[in-house]
Amino acid sequence: MKGITFIAIAALLGLSSPKATAQPVTVSAGGEIPTIAEGLKLTQSYDTLHIKQGTYLEHNLVVDKPITIIGHNRPVIDGEKKGFILVITADDVTVKGLEIRNTSTSFMEDYAGILIEKTKNTLIEDIRLIDNFFGIYLAETDKAVIRNNYFSASGERETSSGNGIHLWYSKDTKIENNYVRGHRDGLYFEFVDGAYIRNNVSEDNIRYGIHFMYSDNCSYLDNTFRNNGGGVAVMYTSNVEIIGNRFEDNWGSSAYGMLLKEINRSRILDNHFENNSVGLYIEATSRNEVKGNTFKQNGWAIKLMANSTDNVFSENNFLANSFEVSTNSRRNFNEFTGNYWSQYEGYDLDRDGVGDVPHHPVRLFTILVEKQPQSLLLLRSLLIDILDAAEKVMPALTPETLIDIKPQMDQLK
Amino acid sequence: MEFFKKTARIMFTIGLLFFAAGCSQEPVEIHYASDECSHCKMMITDNQFASQLVTEKGKALKFDAIECMAAYHQNNEKKEELNSAKLWVSNYEQPGMWLDATEASFVRSEVIKSPMGASLLALPSYEAAENHIQDKPGRVIAWEEVTQIRMNKGMGMHK
Numbered sequence: 424m425k426g427i428t429f430i431a432i433a434a435l436l437g438l439s440s441p442k443a444t445a446q447p448v449t450v451s452a453g454g455e456i457p458t459i460a461e462g463l464k465l466t467q468s469y470d471t472l473h474i475k476q477g478t479y480l481e482h483n484l485v486v487d488k489p490i491t492i493i494g495h496n497r498p499v500i501d502g503e504k505k506g507f508i509l510v511i512t513a514d515d516v517t518v519k520g521l522e523i524r525n526t527s528t529s530f531m532e533d534y535a536g537i538l539i540e541k542t543k544n545t546l547i548e549d550i551r552l553i554d555n556f557f558g559i560y561l562a563e564t565d566k567a568v569i570r571n572n573y574f575s576a577s578g579e580r581e582t583s584s585g586n587g588i589h590l591w592y593s594k595d596t597k598i599e600n601n602y603v604r605g606h607r608d609g610l611y612f613e614f615v616d617g618a619y620i621r622n623n624v625s626e627d628n629i630r631y632g633i634h635f636m637y638s639d640n641c642s643y644l645d646n647t648f649r650n651n652g653g654g655v656a657v658m659y660t661s662n663v664e665i666i667g668n669r670f671e672d673n674w675g676s677s678a679y680g681m682l683l684k685e686i687n688r689s690r691i692l693d694n695h696f697e698n699n700s701v702g703l704y705i706e707a708t709s710r711n712e713v714k715g716n717t718f719k720q721n722g723w724a725i726k727l728m729a730n731s732t733d734n735v736f737s738e739n740n741f742l743a744n745s746f747e748v749s750t751n752s753r754r755n756f757n758e759f760t761g762n763y764w765s766q767y768e769g770y771d772l773d774r775d776g777v778g779d780v781p782h783h784p785v786r787l788f789t790i791l792v793e794k795q796p797q798s799l800l801l802l803r804s805l806l807i808d809i810l811d812a813a814e815k816v817m818p819a820l821t822p823e824t825l826i827d828i829k830p831q832m833d834q835l836k
Numbered sequence: 837m838e839f840f841k842k843t844a845r846i847m848f849t850i851g852l853l854f855f856a857a858g859c860s861q862e863p864v865e866i867h868y869a870s871d872e873c874s875h876c877k878m879m880i881t882d883n884q885f886a887s888q889l890v891t892e893k894g895k896a897l898k899f900d901a902i903e904c905m906a907a908y909h910q911n912n913e914k915k916e917e918l919n920s921a922k923l924w925v926s927n928y929e930q931p932g933m934w935l936d937a938t939e940a941s942f943v944r945s946e947v948i949k950s951p952m953g954a955s956l957l958a959l960p961s962y963e964a965a966e967n968h969i970q971d972k973p974g975r976v977i978a979w980e981e982v983t984q985i986r987m988n989k990g991m992g993m994h995k
Contacts, residue, residue: 530884530931533949591949607881613953629869630881636953652869653879677872677879684877706877 446470452477459484459500466490474498474521482506482526488513494520497551502526508536508555514543522551528583535560535585539567547572557585558606564593571600578605578629586611586634587625590618598623608634609651616640624649631656632670635663643668654679654699663689672698679704680721686711696721702744705731714738715835723749732756740835741765741784745802748784748825751793755825759784763831771832782830785821787814861922863888863934864896875904875911876952883931885950885957892920902942903954906983923979928957929964937979941965945974954985 447470450462459474459481466472468488476496482505486492490513499522502508508523518537526534535557539545545567552558558574561567574587587603588610590596595617602624603609609625610633612618620643625632632648635641635657642664648655654673657663663686670680680699686708693715696702702721703713706728717740718724724744725736729752739762741747747766748759761777769778788807791798801807814821866888871880874897880886887905889897895917899905902925912918923937940958943965948955955974959965965976 613949630879652881653872656878658876658878676870677877682877704877 447473449473449475450479451475452479463490469515482508484509486511486513486516486518489515491517492519492521494522497522499524502536502555504528507534507538509538511537511539511542511545514545516542516544517546517548518550519546519548520550522553524553524555526555526557528556528585530583533557533560533585533589535589538562539564542567546570551575552587555585556583557589558587558603560585560589560591561593561596562591564590564596566595567593568597569599569601570597572602574601574603574606574609576605578607578627584629587628590615590638593618595619597621604628608632609648610634612636612638612641614638618642621645623647626650628652632673633657635660639663642666647671648673651678653677654681656682656684657686658682658684660685661687661689665689665691665694667693669695669697670699670702671695674698674700676700682706683708683711690714691716695719696724701726704728705734707731709733711735712737716740717742718744718747720744722746725749727757728752729754734758735760737761738835739763742834746786746789746792749789749793750785750822750825753820753822755822757825759825759827761829761831762827763834764827767830769830776832778830778832781826781828783815783818783821783826785825786811787820790820860894861890861892863890863924864898866898871898873898873900873904875899875908876901878951882951884926884928887923887925887937888934889918890922890924891917893917901951901954902937902956902958902982903950903952903985905937906985909983925958927960929959929968935960937982940979942977942979942982943968943974944977945969945972947972948974956982956985 448462448466450456450459456462459479462472471491474494476498478499478501480501480503482502500508502525504525504527506527508526523536526536536552536555537559539561541563543565548570550572552574554576578584584607586608587606590612592614598620600622604627607629608631609628612635615638618641622645624647626649628651630653632651632655637659639660640662645667647669650672673680678700680696680702682704684706687710689711691713695717697719699721701723702718704726708731710733713736715738719742721744723746724741726749734757736759741764743765764782767778767782769780771778787810866880866886869881873880878900880900885901887899887902889905924934925937925940927933927935935958941962943957944955946955948957950956
């Protein structure tokens with residue numbers, strides 16, 4: 424109590440106490456400081472606010488000075504759907520070990536469990552964000568770190584659900600080891616630069632597991648995007664590194680393992696695309712390297728639209744896909760080389776591990792389905808097999824240059 | 837024989853109905869979280885911004901945002917079917933209600949996060965739009981100006 428009085432007096436006198444003598448403040452449900460709002464008032468800059476176990480019915484808590492907030496035994500802050508819960512507006516704020524639930528939902532305001540606005544060096548770690556409209560919303564932040572958090576929302580209606588981790592005009596953000604489910608987009612990036620996104624799992628979201636727009640120089644590695652309504656979308660962006668991710672179980676008329684639209688100078692390496700309607704959809708996308716990926720049991724492994732140029736597809740595995748590559752034109756400005764194709768029927772007489780005849784991944788039937796989707800009914804019919812065989816011998820309708828002249832005899836890796 | 841005539845007449849009437857329905861340029865239902873945008877290929881999820889273009893023959897093209905419909909319209913102006921197409925936009929304040937784009941008023945406002953980043957919303961009248969910007973930043977524009985917005989990195993109004 425003495426400590427508190429001292430701090431209160433110091434605060435009143437406007438003394439900026441040096442770090443060494445500052446006192447941490449402790450909030451506990453039945454204690455001297457029963458509310459977090461009060462605790463925030465009493466905590467001085469560069470000091471720590473401890474929150475004891477319990478449920479605190481509070482909202483619109485503004486953190487406007489550089490402090491550390493630590494929850495012990497995971498106290499719960501319940502916003503009772505009355506607004507934002509935690510709003511961080513100062514630099515150098517750290518928040519750990521809380522559960523944050525029940526923001527407002529609204530179609531006019533982007534209510535968030537944690538709103539971080541115009542700050543530097545924010546660290547959010549080990550927080551459970553349950554049933555919030557937006558989970559964590561970063562606007563115009565610099566060097567924020569979002570780590571080891573758990574996000575879950577009921578995500579029943581697309582319009583009543585915000586995004587799990589939402590970044591807008593943020594620079595150099597690190598997003599690692601988070602789990603997100605049941606939001607609109609699991610992770611969302613708009614006008615973001617230099618984000619580093621690693622080891623996150625984003626599943627069962629209404630729209631996209633991760634959604635990028637106009638966000639250059641980002642990299643996302645070793646993430647898993649599973650069973651999201653539309654899969655993953657990366658749009659209008661240059662210089663992205665997409666390495667070692669898994670894109671799984673994205674089924675539906677508008678679902679893609681990954682949708683690339685207007686992506687340039689990017690690297691798509693060592694990813695795994697399994698069980699998607701379309702593994703990789705590529706439109707108006709140029710000068711990218713697609714290497715070492717595995718496409719397994721997708722409807723279409725790759726849909727490559729004709730307005731994409733100078734992309735190189737090498738050393739990928741194509742395993743048991745209904746269609747290996749589909750395109751909408753007879754012309755091709757991309758290169759396929761040294762991939763393994765499970766539909767390859769050639770031979771290797773000189774035993775150098777490379778097939779002696781080129782592989783045509785685009786079948787006649789693929790072109791037919793592209794023009795007349797209903798003809799999919801004929802998949803695996805004898806007629807189609809005969810047509811495909813004839814087309815292989817004398818290509819007439821499929822793009823002549825869309826071939827792999829070095830088809831591998833054995834699966835790579 | 838009488839029976840056949842009757843049947844034929846009924847069939848004819850049903851046929852006419854279908855014909856009429858097929859040719860109306862009324863907005864069609866959008867299946868949110870399943871339909872995809874005809875311009876940007878994104879899944880349509882937001883009934884505050886969804887738009888659609890219905891051709892004379894009743895074919896509907898669906899979009900996730902007003903800016904996508906505008907961009908599609910620009911890119912395909914030469915296509916004959918678009919000349920007489922009707923353009924529909926969602927009423928921002930009453931999601932699910934359709935407005936004729938040429939009669940609606942639009943607000944461009946940096947605080948609005950429309951799906952493709954052009955910060956555009958549609959309202960039924962100039963008064964409603966003026967009301968909207970009473971307490972929020974933004975300016976009122978008409979459809980003609982919306983069609984001039986280009987889809988690129990400069991779409992965001994910020995900075």
